[in-house]
Amino acid sequence: MNGLDLHGIRQVYSKETLNEEDCHPDPLKQFELWLNAAIEAKVHEPTAMNVATVDEHGRPNARIVLLKEVSDGFVFFSNYHSRKGCALALHPFAALTFFWPELERQVRIEGKVSQLAAEQSDEYFYSRPYTSRIGAWASHQSEVIKSKQELLTRAALIGARHPVKVPRPPHWGGYIVRPDLLEFWQGRPSRLHDRIQYRLVDGSWIKERLSP
């Protein structure tokens, strides 16, 4: 064949099984159990998740961000003027995906997205290192820049203006994805994987098994 032949790259998944009765009735609690297992297993970047959004043309686009809190939803922080920020302003829905290869597990989440209250964004922003706070001002996230130097010069100017306390940029803050659909995937041999889905129906979670 022409190009890259990757047909031989495949894994056999066999570490664990996942049954409906083993899954917590509350999917957020089930997520916490799995995330804690990923942290304990020393998965690299266990909180890294893919966030997919839909832009003004109906085109999906996706990127990795870090999960920072789990409450009644999944919280991440970003620039409200970024590409994802513009997409979410128009279509406030997102799909999140976690993959923890060491545990042969995937979690998929879908839900409505809203911005966090300013005080909650402040709380996280002021817990970040000084240089990250400068970076939040210096980066006009997703915009084209002429050179790396332009970014470094902007960061230096902002550092000179705010040598100690860096205020939170109004365009930087948190998003919370409140889920109405979650799926827990456990890899199994022969591609007969275990998939347990939770759907929110009239305020209650329905748990069901999906075909792999």
Ligand SMILES: Cc1cc2nc3c(=O)[nH]c(=O)nc-3n(C[C@H](O)[C@H](O)[C@H](O)COP(=O)(O)O)c2cc1C
């Ligand atoms: C491991 C990892 C963690 C990241 N964490 C964040 C994050 O928490 N927030 C963020 O805005 N971007 C984060 N990024 C950068 C995003 O993937 C992306 O480049 C950026 O948010 C711009 O995306 P956009 O142009 O689609 O808005 C991270 C990237 C990686 C690889």
